[in-house]
Amino acid sequence: xxxxxxxxxxxxxxxxxxxxxxxPESDLNDFRDHFYKKFPDTPxxxxxxxxxxxxxxxxxxxxxxxxxxxxxxxxxxxxxLFNKKFxxxxxxxxxxxxYEKGIRQNYPYFDSGSGSIVTxxxxxxKCLTDNGEKPYKWKKGNITxxxxxxxxxxxxxxxxxxxxxxxxxxxxxxxxxxHFYAKRGQLNMACADCHYHxxxxxxxxxxxxxxxxxxxxxxxxxxxxAGASKKGDGMGSLHRRYGGCNxxxxxxxxKAQSDEYKALEYFHTYMSNGLEVNGPSxxx
Amino acid sequence: MAKSIKxxxxxxxxxxxxxxxISHPMETGLRKDKKSGKMIPAEFIQEVTCEHGGKTVLGxxxxxxxxxxxxxxxxxxxxxxGDSIKISWVDNKGASDSLEGxxx
Amino acid sequence: MNQNRRVxxxxxxxxxxxxxxxxxxxxxxxxxxxxWSKEAFEAKDTNAALAGAMGSSDTTASDKIKLKAxxxxxxxxxxxxxxxxxxxxxxxxxxxxxxNNTPLTSSYAFGPDTEGYISTRVKMGKTSDVIxxxxxxxxxxxxRKEVKVTIGGCGG
Numbered sequence: 013x014x015x016x017x018x019x020x021x022x023x024x025x026x027x028x029x030x031x032x033x034x035x036p037e038s039d040l041n042d043f044r045d046h047f048y049k050k051f052p053d054t055p056x057x058x059x060x061x062x063x064x065x066x067x068x069x070x071x072x073x074x075x076x077x078x079x080x081x082x083x084x085x086x087x088x089x090x091x092x093l094f095n096k097k098f099x100x101x102x103x104x105x106x107x108x109x110x111y112e113k114g115i116r117q118n119y120p121y122f123d124s125g126s127g128s129i130v131t132x133x134x135x136x137x138k139c140l141t142d143n144g145e146k147p148y149k150w151k152k153g154n155i156t157x158x159x160x161x162x163x164x165x166x167x168x169x170x171x172x173x174x175x176x177x178x179x180x181x182x183x184x185x186x187x188x189x190x191h192f193y194a195k196r197g198q199l200n201m202a203c204a205d206c207h208y209h210x211x212x213x214x215x216x217x218x219x220x221x222x223x224x225x226x227x228x229x230x231x232x233x234x235x236x237x238a239g240a241s242k243k244g245d246g247m248g249s250l251h252r253r254y255g256g257c258n259x260x261x262x263x264x265x266x267k268a269q270s271d272e273y274k275a276l277e278y279f280h281t282y283m284s285n286g287l288e289v290n291g292p293s294x295x296x
Numbered sequence: 297m298a299k300s301i302k303x304x305x306x307x308x309x310x311x312x313x314x315x316x317x318i319s320h321p322m323e324t325g326l327r328k329d330k331k332s333g334k335m336i337p338a339e340f341i342q343e344v345t346c347e348h349g350g351k352t353v354l355g356x357x358x359x360x361x362x363x364x365x366x367x368x369x370x371x372x373x374x375x376x377x378g379d380s381i382k383i384s385w386v387d388n389k390g391a392s393d394s395l396e397g398x399x400x
Numbered sequence: 401m402n403q404n405r406r407v408x409x410x411x412x413x414x415x416x417x418x419x420x421x422x423x424x425x426x427x428x429x430x431x432x433x434x435x436w437s438k439e440a441f442e443a444k445d446t447n448a449a450l451a452g453a454m455g456s457s458d459t460t461a462s463d464k465i466k467l468k469a470x471x472x473x474x475x476x477x478x479x480x481x482x483x484x485x486x487x488x489x490x491x492x493x494x495x496x497x498x499x500n501n502t503p504l505t506s507s508y509a510f511g512p513d514t515e516g517y518i519s520t521r522v523k524m525g526k527t528s529d530v531i532x533x534x535x536x537x538x539x540x541x542x543x544r545k546e547v548k549v550t551i552g553g554c555g556g
Contacts, residue, residue, distance in 0.1 A: 069470065069471065073470050073473070073474045073479075073480055076480035076482075076519075076521075077478070077521075079315065079367070080304065080317045080367050082364075082365040082367075085302065085319045085365060088302075216551065217472070217551060235474075235478045236475060239475075239478075240330075242323070242329070242336060243321050244319075244321040244364035246364075311515070326501070342436040343436060351511055351513075353510075353513065353514045354508060354509070354510060354511065354514055355508070355509040356507070356508050356509075357437055357441075357453075357506060357507045357508075358506045359441040359502060359506065360441075361500055361502070361505040361506075361522055361523045361524075362505060362520060362521070362522060362523070363477060363479075363521040363522060364477070364478075366520065367519070367521050368518070368519070368520050369482075369517075369518070369519035369520070370515070370517055371517050372511065372514040373514075374513045
């Protein structure tokens with residue numbers, strides 16, 4: 013009896029952090045299955061191409077852009093920034109020693125020391141401030157150029173987000189999951205309404221993209237952002253897009269790199285585990 | 297305006313396919329700056345030329361309706377791998393740039 | 401500068417306008433040589449734009465010109481357009497968007513070894529015919545295709 017009791021206690025301890033909820037692994041399986049069933053014609057590894065994986069007409073235009081994508085300008089700028097030495101003689105390569113092999117697929121990750129989520133943008137700015145440099149702005153500009161360069165080096169690597177069995181990590185995951193499924197804003201819509209339940213449906217003239225594969229292509233060059241920019245710079249981070257999405261359901265957006273969006277990115281990217289990094293990418 | 301042009305040119309069976317992407321705002325002069333409320337002045341490329349072997353193979357004239365960060369692709373014969381080509385542009389403000397590259 | 405280009409330019413720009421622009425410091429000598437077709441690009445009407453760019457607005461419809469453009473533009477600010485002329489001796493090409501405020505987007509003069517092929521991306525203000533006009537043997541040929549421009553939901 014004692015043995016059984018011990019086993020039960022142990023099982024409870026393991027199960028406690030996700031009490032009443034599914035594990036990340038089973039979430040991931042359900043998430044993928046949902047999209048596989050919804051879009052049986054889309055090859056499983058093609059979800060990285062967003063709405064273009066489910067809509068042939070817009071895919072054709074996107075393929076025309078991919079012939080010589082505008083983001084290549086910004087990969088070049090990123091490479092230049094990446095290779096520029098800091099005032100102390102060090103550089104980004106000292107912070108990201110594995111950048112040649114690609115590192116995008118491992119971000120964001122849970123840092124057990126601080127108990128918080130580390131995004132690639134966060135790591136880029138930490139590298140700057142640790143070396144006495146001024147950090148970049150979060151949503152566009154230099155930070156997206158450097159992350160575009162790092163993503164371009166990581167192409168083909170498979171997203172590999174880990175959720176360690178640490179209550180704090182599970183908390184972050186659940187916070188992101190909650191954000192994804194919770195209704196918000198005047199329109200009372202969740203991320204999941206558009207990009208899970210109604211993915212593939214039309215919202216006015218747009219087709220809603222599947223959430224599976226969303227984060228693989230970031231940072232993105234959006235034609236819309238380029239149009240609004242005086243310099244024609246369409247680059248933006250995932251958190252810039254999150255802010256836009258929240259605004260579109262008429263909710264107050266959170267700040268880029270806020271704990272809320274970092275948790276959302278953690279959940280959202282974990283849901284794309286196993287898919288290839290294809291950032292940066294061009295979107296409408 | 298350094299390095300505003302990205303160029304890719306490939307020769308196959310004597311025909312070169314040239315693709316270029318130019319970093320340029322291509323501003324129409326017809327819209328306002330949201331913050332200042334002032335009109336953003338027109339700034340767009342008017343001329344793009346491509347030279348190969350001392351000859352102009354393409355002369356393009358553009359208006360402001362060519363998209364931001366413009367893309368242009370064209371083809372010409374009599375080219376082989378290793379040949380040099382030169383792409384240059386001039387905009388309405390007199391700014392210009394050029395790039396010489398090799399055909400692959 | 402190739403021969404076709406000179407022919408193209410002859411009828412399209414008053415010398416006085418170029419001179420004024422030069423003295424105002426607006427154009428570099430290189431640009432003067434090329435002499436941008438101001439009148440054609442500022443014309444509000446398709447025929448006037450064509451007359452300025454190609455010397456005439458009298459075109460014959462031809463199915464030898466292939467115009468590749470989307471049925472519905474994903475974003476009107478960036479519409480990929482590819483024109484391939486199958487007409488022998490193609491010397492010039494213009495791409496117009498009929499319902500744009502100024503329809504002429506671009507004009508091209510081909511060297512003798514250059515194929516009648518152009519691929520680029522254009523801005524469209526609203527749903528419109530895209531018109532590709534080709535000059536060969538001094539005559540104009542054209543083809544057109546309607547491209548719908550819609551107001552997007554979240555993406556556009």
